[in-house]
Amino acid sequence: MATVYHGTPVTPAPALDAVSGRSFCVSYYRPDSVEAVEAMAPHIMYDNGAFSFWMQAVRAGIDPIEAGRSDWTPYYNWLAGRLYEAGRWAVIPDRPAAPSQINDGLLNDWPYGRSRGAPVWRMDGPLDRLARLCERYDRVCLGWIGDPKREPVGCDAYRRRMDEVAALLGNYWHPLHMLRGVAVGGDYPFVSCDSTSLAQNHHRYRLRLFAGTPDEWSGVRAYADKLERMAA
Structure with a gap:
């Protein structure tokens, strides 16, 4: 069963x-609720927000290869006081559209060792790079690279690529986290996956019938349970 990391921020505070x-999962791009999450969550995944920063740069007209942050020192400093809690x-920063050589260079800047950081293998990259990581x-x-509307995680192209990953790994699967992968969390032996569905959709599941009572948010809890069952 893969652990599901629910993306944040989840608002308002009673919903969280x-x-x-x-x-x-708390993103450096949207760290709004980091203190609240740290006070109540037994497991936390800190995301660097590289994809969001990259998309922001692309929308501003920057070449996709050059887009994204190049200095991640503020992110590393942000992690310094919190990462070594149990x-x-x-997630170690990368540039989503950059060649493997550039992203391998970014790995050399990571200051917190092999157990506290996880690099990203974009699934259009060489399989031998996955093996090295x-x-x-x-x-x-x-990180899946298909169009989220036409080729989402779980599409035929994704599964063909995962067949190649399975052939590479054989009978022993290294601990893998599927980014935005709750829909396939139970289809492969992932150790974890994450989803922003709770943060984006929880308001639809708030039971207005129980407004003002302790059960006001029972629909939100039920939706979180559903997402976690998908990865079972």
């Missing part, structure tokens, strides 16, 4: 309180 005790790890780090993140 209602799902206390679960695993959460149950916490972080698995040798170097205790956990590796997979």
